[in-house]
Amino acid sequence: MADGRNRHGARPGRGRRVVRRMRALWGHWRRRSRREAELEEEIAAAAAILRQEQEAAGVGAAAAKRNAAIALGGVEQLKERVRQAWAGAWLDALGRDLAYGLRQLRRNPGFTAATILTLALGIGANTAVFSVVDEVWLRPRPVPRPEQVVRVFTSDRSSGGEVARGQSTYLDYETLRRDAKSFSGISFLQMRGALLDSRGGTRLMDVAVVGDNFFDLLAPRAAVGHIFTAAQARSPGALVVMLSYPFWNDQFGASAALPGTNIRLDGQPVNVAGVLPRGFRGSQPLDTPDAWIPMSTWSKLTGERPTAATGWSNPSDLFARLRPGIGLRRANAELAVIAARLARTHPRTNAGRRMTCLPESQVRGDEVAGWSLILLAISALVLVIACANVASLMIARARRRRHEFALRAALGASRVRLLRQLLTEAALLGAAATAAAIALGGWVDAVLPRVLPPIDMGFTTPIDAHLTPRVLGYSLAAGLLSVIVFGVGPAWRGSRLPLAGAIQHDERTGTFRARARSALVAAQVALSLVLAVSAGLLVRSLWNMEAANPGFNAHQNMLVLDFGANFSKPAAYRAFVDAARRRIDAIAGVLGTAVAMRVPFGLSGAGATRNVFPAGATGAAAAHGIPVGVDPVSDNFFAMLGTNLLRGRPIAARDLQTGARVMVINQTMARRFWPHQDAVGKTVRVGAAGGTIYEVIGVAQDSVNADFTEPPEPYFYVPLGLADYGELEMVVKTASDPSTAAPAVRHALLRLDPGLTIVYFTTLRQHVAGAMAGERASAELVTLLGGLGLLLAVVGIYGLTSYVVGGRSREIGVRMAMGATRASVLQLVMAQTLGLTAAGLAAGLAVALPVTGVLRAWLYGVGPHAIPVFTVTAAVLILAACCAAAGPWWRAVSTNPAETLRNE
């Protein structure tokens, strides 16, 4: 055996001792079966020696054996204590605990399956939700130095106040590109649409039109193929596009052969340079553009060429990189200076507008943090409910195993040993459930993206949530936490059983108190109430939205289109639009058309604003005017949409022909600008303090602009002027199902101009549904989770009631033998169940009220206390509890009382 000291008599250092110990452990591990055998033999030898001594002293053989055994003492205990002295004892013990635990679980397949399934559902729900949250919020953009990437905003004035994070104009961008020293580079992104020709027909794509230098700036690494550079984008004749990973996956089946080949966009062959990595998103957190096209290519495809004079047709989101060593504060200070200078040199467009930059991660976080945290909290609740179920099962099982534990304790197992054993079994269950959950989570991820919100253009953009190391880590943490939550309590109780009492039958009173399990069930009921109320509120909000009057007839047969065309002169475009309307009107089944810059729930954000100068205004209002939302519309607009005119008349064809300076205002504008007066006939200047005078000819009902939950804003409509003919939206009213008229309408448009870009083409119902898709998806998701939580709670109630009623079976048997009716027994059972449920509901109410307060920001039209929702969910839970109690009650009253008493 090693001495521990070297030749020079010095003690080895700590490291050497550790190594020696590890090698000893390894040696012991390998030799452990031999070690057991040797111990056996050693003890047998000792016993033999004792026996022989006894016999030599003249005692009989049997007595000698007995005396020797007594002298030796308990052999198993002895062995156990020797094992503890061995190196690696804990490892041995762990191995034995695991083996024992596995055996126990295998012997109770029902319990094992129920537990693993319950836990897997809870952990799986959390994994799925977290993978979405990770994808949408936590994961940084897959580019080098993502912390340097910032978003640059130009503030905007709207009638509701200042919009701090507004989009920027061509002028803003060019100025920053030239003058901003804090950035190592800056680029832009605009969301547009394009038609993809594929074998399956044409498909509308969400396209991000970006600066040529966009990918040079951000520098992601292509998943397949390569990223196009600014030089490549600008080379004459080149048409390039980058595809997003989810789009490449869905549309092209992740074909590795695609990069380098061409696809047909808007009728032209465009080269696919490569595919972007997963998680490379656009400027919105919940939206991944299908494709990314540099402005050079877009110009060649559509003829749109931004210049200093014309600017961009749409405002853009700006992306920039901070120069190394430049902080946010310094960059913002520089932006303030540049913005002030622009306000001086270009007062018409930039007066009063500021520029700011913020880290991209912060911008993303601000938009999704609230929603994400709520979803995580809800899924965590589901897990807690599941753990409560499992804890309950484990307590019941520990009770059944009390004889086994008592025996082991008698054989010398310490309390710590039993505790360790029970915790090991809990850990085994947790590990199996986590593995199942990760597999289940992967499956749910395939389903979940179809449920989650599509973006405002109405296309369903899948959220590419998948298993990353962080998601895996979260899963494991959830599994570990659940083991602690459901394992420690029951293990503690299970190991505490007093020896003598456990071996005897302890049902003296004939009732199972089951206090801990009752508490668990009450907790489950409470949490289920919180979940169910959350789901109920979201569903109610959704109903309110669908039933609300959006200010136009949202349920009629109508098509909504958005198109832009290559016309160099607005006059040519106007001629085109008029011709298109004539042709479409002529199609059988079409009742009429109207055109506007924007329709409600429109596609281009909140739309345009113009400065309005009411008479008698003072101060800033007099100098700069009040920005009010405006929509240039054609004749027929109000009639087509079904927006009621409350006073005066709508915009007519002659107004467009004569270019009349008239406007129709909405109720809110009338109330705000001309309170208690008739607004018809009043005039305002529009555009500038000395600008054109417009006359109010009518007042229309308020209609929803972009979102149901926004407060009503002033808004006005003017006749479409020549300058307004850019990208327009058209509505086509049909006599019957609009999808039947759709091909004819599209055909008519393309016949008229084959180069037309139809950006959007859908029915009104789908258009409105798309606007509410976010709310619908949230309601669906939370309802799903709520349903799961409710199911688990009901299972918990059922299990507990079974157990308790089973424990009272003797009492029930006696009662029935003495003439009690089934109804009175039912009363007995129900009293207990309902008492428990009521306690749970009370606790749940206390928790649910603050939760309601938090959810309020997402709700529409739900009253301050949401009493109906609470009442309905409480009723559902009570009903569920009653149903859960019904089964055990039926079993109890159906058994022959004599038989029950006999079994007892």
Place this chain on the structure above:
Amino acid sequence: MANPLLQGTLDVLILNAVSLQPLHGLGVSRRIAQITHGAFEVKPGSLFPALHRLEEAGYLAGEWGESETRRRAKYYRLTRAGRRQLAEEAKQWRTVATAMEHALGAGGAS
């Protein structure tokens, strides 16, 4: 003799018992009883764990040999490290014993 306070005592006694010649388990307990004039009787339940513990620590080395009953038995012998440990602990014990002697004698609890 399972008292942890006396565990150190047991270790020293075991090392001392095998210092002259290797002994097997029961032999150690008998020797201890012998040399302490019957004051300490070590039950197998305490002895065997202690023997294995000392073996793990490297103070004893186990060898299989033939016992007086012609059976295989495990004999424990003192290693060099064990011998050094024994000397050190014996010295400590003597110091403590002397001090206690003085203390109790001076306090009148003779």
